[in-house]
Amino acid sequence: MWGTRNGGDGVDCLACGRTVERSAAREYDKEGDRWSRRGKDFEYLCKTCHRELCHQPRDELEGLLLDIERDRPRGQREFLRRYNELVEDRYGSLEERGR
Incomplete structure (x- = not known):
C-alpha cells in the first residue's frame, strides 16, 4: 500500500529481465516520446541497459x-x-x- 521503505516499487527491465527499483530504472517509450504521457503505459530499462541503447532519433x-x-x-x-x-x-x- 505504501511502497517500499527505500522509496519505490520494483520494475522489470524489458531488455535483461532484472527487477530493479523504479529509481534505478529509465522509462522506455517505443514511440520515442516519453514526455507525452497521456494514455501510455511505460516499460522500463535498468540504467545499464539504457546506456547501451542507441539514443539517435527514431521518428517514423x-x-x-x-x-x-x-x-x-x-x-x-x-x-x-x-x-x-x-x-x-x-x-x-x-x-x-x-x-
Missing part, C-alpha cells in the same frame, strides 16, 4: 516497421530486404545522401 520508425509487418515478411532475410527497400524509397540511398 514505428510506422516503417508496421508497414513492413503488413507485408508479412517470411523470415529475417525478407524482413531486412523489405526494410532496406522502404528506407531507400522514403529517404534515398546512403550514396545519394552523401553519407
